[in-house]
Every structure is written in structure tokens, then in C-alpha cells.
Amino acid sequence: MFTPMLLAHCTWPDVERYLERSTGVLIPVGSIEQHGPTALIGTDAICAESIAEAVGVALDAMVAPPIPVGLAEHHMAFAGSMTLRKETFVAVIEDYTSSLYRHGFRRFYFVNGHGGNIGTLNATLKDMNGNKTAPQAAYTFVNWWAGPRTKKLRAAWYGEGEGLHATPSEIAVTQRVNPTATKPARRLEPASTAKTIGTADTYRATYPDGRMGSDPALATPEAGRALIASAVEDIAEHYREFVAR
Numbered sequence: 001m002f003t004p005m006l007l008a009h010c011t012w013p014d015v016e017r018y019l020e021r022s023t024g025v026l027i028p029v030g031s032i033e034q035h036g037p038t039a040l041i042g043t044d045a046i047c048a049e050s051i052a053e054a055v056g057v058a059l060d061a062m063v064a065p066p067i068p069v070g071l072a073e074h075h076m077a078f079a080g081s082m083t084l085r086k087e088t089f090v091a092v093i094e095d096y097t098s099s100l101y102r103h104g105f106r107r108f109y110f111v112n113g114h115g116g117n118i119g120t121l122n123a124t125l126k127d128m129n130g131n132k133t134a135p136q137a138a139y140t141f142v143n144w145w146a147g148p149r150t151k152k153l154r155a156a157w158y159g160e161g162e163g164l165h166a167t168p169s170e171i172a173v174t175q176r177v178n179p180t181a182t183k184p185a186r187r188l189e190p191a192s193t194a195k196t197i198g199t200a201d202t203y204r205a206t207y208p209d210g211r212m213g214s215d216p217a218l219a220t221p222e223a224g225r226a227l228i229a230s231a232v233e234d235i236a237e238h239y240r241e242f243v244a245r
């Protein structure tokens, strides 16, 4: 195990030394949006950041400052949610990576915590991979919950109760990272199992308490510990392969 190599906690000579042995960097990307009545608004940001840092620790890899706010227009009818405009989100991705590129970073690996970011991450990184002005650079992302080991745990523990938003898995990770993350004392009413998203207002009308099909009462800090460990294994394997390419 290594100590976390957080860019913001390094000196410039630390970064120069790091670049002599690796051009890879992990960049957490999250969302600040409601996660039902009992879970933290920063759930996606906290998951992405803590898991990216844990991968950094396991591999002695550099972790860039996170992009905490993502694309969450559909959650804006709930207090506290924040969203970037799509063009802002794309510009932030381009500016983070082009800054780091100027110093010699070449393998940009985003650890994503939010389903709503996937389409834009996909399209943006695909464009950037085709960009001839940075021919040695490569960009990719992973959804922390989607690796084979992690998927298996989520299915085995939570089944239907996992739902699509404010899932017990992501809540478990926040409980592990932040012990004050609340666990509901009583079970919530079953959440709507609809799958439509639509506008902020239609989302709130369809999912009145913000959850999509999930049962947050299933989350435990112990499950969070195991989920972080499995996500680190899944992601570390993929990161090593990506950086070696």
C-alpha cells in the first residue's frame, strides 16, 4: 500500500518525479444531486473521489482534483442539486486534461460516479481520442459500480432493491467514507419502479422522494468497505492495462 498521491497535495518537484515513471492520472468525476430523502447530495462525488483515491493508493498513481459537479438537470426540482451545462462540463474535461497534458500526462482515466454523465463522457472522450493535436494522449472512463466483481456483489446483496438511483451500493460507500452519512431508521415506502427520466418537473412527479426503485435501508458501512475493495480491484486491472497501452 502507498500513501495517496493527490495532485493538490504534491509539490511541483513531486509531480516532475512522478512523470518520470508514469504519465497516467486518475480523475474523479461525480455529481451533486439529490439522492432521496436519506442519502447525501454529494453521494456520486464522494463515491468517485474515494474510489479513485483508493485506486491511487493501491497503484501509487496520481489522482487529479475531482470534477465534483456533473450533469444533473433532471434532479433540479430537489433542493440542493447542482448541475453544469453540458458545454461547461465538456469544457471542464478539456481544460483539466489539456492543463495536465502540457506537463507530460498522457493517459487520462476518469472514474465516474454518475449515470447522467455517461453519454457525454463517452462522446467527449471519443472526440478527444481522435484529436490529432494531442496524438500521444489517450482518454477513457469507468463507472465505479460496473466492473465484474462489483456488479456481482451488488446483484447478490441487493437484487431488486438496488434500483437505479440512490442505490444501497452507492449509499453504503458514502457510509463507509463518511460515518455521519445517515441510514434510515425505518424503511421507506417502496420507490417508483418507473424508468423514465425527462425534465426536472417530470422526474419529481414520477419519483416524489427522489429515489428510482431503490431501498436505501439495505446500505451498511461494512458493505461499503467491500464495495470499495471490489471496485479498486476491477478498476486497478483496467487502469494498468490502459496506461500500458
Ligand code: NI
Binding pocket: 035, 043, 044, 113, 114, 165, 166, 167, 170
Ligand atoms: Ni448516484
